[in-house]
Amino acid sequence: MAETTKLLILALGTFPGNLNSKELKLKGYLLSPLVLVSPMSGRPLLLYLLVLSMALGCMLAQLDDSGKERAIYYLSKRMLEYEMRYVMIDHLYLVLVWATRRSRHYMIEYLVCLISQLDPLRSVRLVFSDRHPITNNIVEYEACILGLETTLELSIRQMKVFGDSNLVLRHIQGDWKTRDVKLRSYHAYLELLVRRFDDLRYTHQPRVQNQFVDVLATLASSVDFLTEVVICPLLIESRFAPAYCCLLEIQRSKMIYLDQASADRVMREVHAGVCGPHMGEHMLACKIMRTSYFWMTMEIDCCQFIQRCPECHIHAPPSELHTLTLSWPFSVWGIDIIGKISPKSSNSHEFILVSIDYFTKWVETASYTRLTSARVTSFIRSHIIYRYGVPHELILDRGVHFRAEISETEWAQARFDQLNLLDEKRLRAADRVQAYQRKMARAFRKRVKPRPLQKGDLVLRILRGLVRDPRRKFRPSWSGPHVIRELTLEGAAWLTNLDGN
Template sequence: MPEPRNVSELKSFQGHLAYIRRFISNLAGRCQPFSRLLKKGTPFEWDDACRNAFNNIKAYLTKPPVLVAPIVDKPLLLYIATQEKSVGALLAQCDEDNKERSLYYLSRTLVGSELNYTPIEKTCLALIFAIQKLRYYLLEHSTNLISRADPLKYIMSRPILSGRLAKWALLLSEFEINFIPQRAIKGQALANFLADHPVPAEWELTEEFPDEEIFLVKVLPPWEMYFDGAARRNGAGAGVLFVSPKKDLLPYSFVLTQICSKNEAEYQAILLGLGIAVKMQLPQLNIYDDSALVIKQLTGEFEVKKPELKPLWRYAGELLAQIPEVSLHYVPRSENGPADALAGIAASLAHLDERPNRVPVCEQWVIPPPAEEEIDEELTKEIEESLPISASQNQTEDWREPIINFLRHSTLPVDLRESYEGLLLRCLSKQEGLQVLKEVHSGICGAHQAGPKLHLQVKGLSYYWPTMLRDAIEMARTCKPCQFHADYIHQPPVPLHPTVASWPFEAWGMDIIGPITPKSDSDKQYILAATDYFSKWAEAAAYREVKATTVADFIRTQLIYRYGVPRYIVTDNGTPFRNRVMDRFCEKFRIQQRMSSSYNPAANGLAEAFNKTLCKILKKTVGAHKRSWDEKLPKALWAYRTTARTPTQSTPYSLVYGAEAVLPLEVQLPSLRIAVREGLTTEECAQLRLAELESLDEQRLEAQQRLECYQSRMTRAFNKKVRLRSFQKGDLVLAVRRPMLFTSKTGGKFAPKWEGPYVVQEAYTNGAYKLVTANGSELPITNGKFLKRFYP
């Protein structure tokens, strides 16, 4: 912290000291030499008295009793603050009197690219700097973070973490930190003070402590082990109970496979317990038992006289030497009750045969390797005969028992597997697993769950076989009721393929509107409409009924005689469009008739869009005279043709005739263009008209470019929802039931949504398919979005 060089810096220094005056005794007296420099008109002269007072305050802030040691199991307070070029932090804690005490001060300057961080990123940097320096404090305590902004929310609520934010989030994941908004807390003022006066990067830090990161060492109590042995006529057992420093209990119960005395059982119990302790690598262990003989023999107070106990005593000494710090204590029988109970349980359950046993009992007999030079041959032979011993606590029973049980009762041992959750699962064969899946999926209480849910339910019933997840998915996928009652697939199966027309009247989309109720006064109830794909020009006529000859006459009189022979016409699969008359008519004029797939109006979207717009105009113009809609049809067509369309941003009239139509309103209230034309001569009008016709091609090219851009935007938006789904010739598929009315129920509440299966006879481009039934009858061409694969 540099010395103040002028009055402004001195005032700033004293202002910060005022916020932390409760940490400094006699602050007014310590600042007395500064008071004369603050008087008006006094020159700023930093003499020895000011320098000594400044150094005295700095020394006071870095020595006890300002900093104190943390209190175990109490939360910490972490204050962080940022400035333009520095960050600071203060670690504090409330003592027994609920007064905040400082534990650690931190501050540093920002360097390099850190100076360009946003304010919230600087706050995050201050937090990361604090947790890296105070790691050993924060791992041991829960921490309350106090700051102006919440860096935890900024880091953890980002939708995508990358770069330094991802690294910071990973560093924060191991700490228990809770954010508290900044209040009028004095500790925040000290954090701001540290941020304003950071340690310069060129300063060399001197450490007064060998390891400043380890400020608190928590000494845990040693482990405790209680053991006891039980010997009876029909068996013997050993019990061991470990007590961790956090008072967690680890009980062990062992069935001793050899008949032995009480003292031998005691030695067996301590040997088993010491073996476990050596495997756990316990640094400290206190051992307790109610047998004074065993304890005093192991401590050396008593001599071991019985030859059968000498190898056990010697082996126990070897195990005790492997533990760094161990102590043996004698306790009354009343204080060794749990270990005595564990030994008694093991001794009682030694010969229960086939009776139920829910207590996990480990079967073992431990005899240390004998020293041949100290034990006579007879004792050595005796010990070696009793050495079918295993160091494992989970040694199985006699290997002949399962064979005997199978020959006598035709029963096999239960094969169990332990799951990651600790549950014991019964292992099944492939055939048994399929039987379980079938019963759970579609049995008496089956709910026809999906594959993953079916797998979890079977696992919850404590069954296991290696391919249960794959079998569950396959079972749910091939279930016929699940296939026929599955939900509709709303995602399109193929990308969008818009119809492209390069010139006016090259392609028309045709459709029939009706029957319309009420009928018109002239008894008409249908409208036959056609829309040009390029200019959006529309033609429509009202009819009493629409037949094949009606459609052919409409195309001849309304389209060909006015606008020329089109290259192709797009229609649906309705009877008026799909017949011999239309085939001969199209063949005569060499017109391509393209039919959309059944129940797929989107394939002829332009015609459907015009139908919707025309109906809206008629609804708003007929008024109370509903039967006059056929008389209003020409006016609705005129309104549609003189309105700019969104794809081309031009009116259909201007794209066809090269100029905008003169509306009746412009005659009643002359517009500017009408007024200009009235003042022109005949030759000038002709020249103006020729100029408009010459610019018509350019206007149409611009409209085509706008149309292509519009179709491109629509295609990108549509393709985002595509989930590719295709079928090949010969595949079995299911089709949505017809008629496909998604807004109403069809065929009853419990009718299936799909029907079939059908065979794909032919696959067309753009996702259309020809299907046949099992008896060979053909179905209309169906779009792929109404199909899904069938699994027999």
């Protein structure tokens, strides 16, 4: 009770003389509480970001007249389950976007300085505004600005830049005027950065030729690197060779990947070596995979190897025909299936199972809606064995319905073999698509009459406007003549009228 009374006295502001360390700490906290203050106009705000394992936090502060930071606004948020699986760089972007949206009323009126010790937000000063939405051109400008700032931090003053943004290139070179209001501030800041270089050359790279850089940027953004990790230079080589050796799924990690010479030797040994049964192409491919060997074009190579095998094309010499003598009735039966029958019968039966005795020509039939191997077995038992005894011989064509049910292990092995050969089928399908596209392109180019354009030529421009013209069918289809001022590598042309506009 005495301890509670003492704490109550401390809370009311009456401090006795004999205080221990905890009471002194509580006294200091009560005398200097953390109070949020209103921001002063004309001074920038400081934005602090915090990322924990399960939560996000931010605080807006401002320097007062004495140079001391005063807290203005703070927020905290527990991350959702899917947000916890983000990499560290995504967490930084998440807290930045979340903080700017929640403190939007401060971002509109004040200049905000972002304070962060983690890459890539280190030493970044952003000005936020909600007047314009983010567009692709703004992103191109920001990427160029961040690249130049990073280069200047490394004390590089001579550089050659390759980019696929023709807009940024034209604005830097002064060929185009920056008429878009959203890009004027970016263009002004970019010009300040360009002046700090001794020699800066910006070369336009067509987007078709810049795909490799885009892939590298995508891969880099998906990998989370620690701050203290030093990334070694990446050596990239391009080679043109048959795809006999590839990295595949984890299920194939225990297989040995062969080159072309080794693949030919393995096919020869399995197909026609010791105990080689000269099997078909699909069985040969499956048997090679079961011996832990694999390459990408396995199935098509096995098919071509069997077509070149001389033993597979040699047949036994013809022999004399002998008459088959049947000594008693109902000893040899022939079985076959008729169907599907269209239209269906009145009871929706589509299949007819027929059996005939070779001696008496006696016929037994039955119709079914759906025919399975179990029903075929039941038909033989009820219509032949129970009526005429066990036959000496059954003649059939080894169709699907006459085969026994396979076990689950054999079915899984067959499906696994098919999945292993799926990549090769996809490659063959892609090759067929490319061959079809090349064939269509050749057929189309035969009808195209090349008309090379040169700088200064007079041309007409086709009118394809979506605005409805009151003249309808009497409206003009062409405008001009125009003068070609410049030609690009892609075939586009910049036109001016006869007055030079």
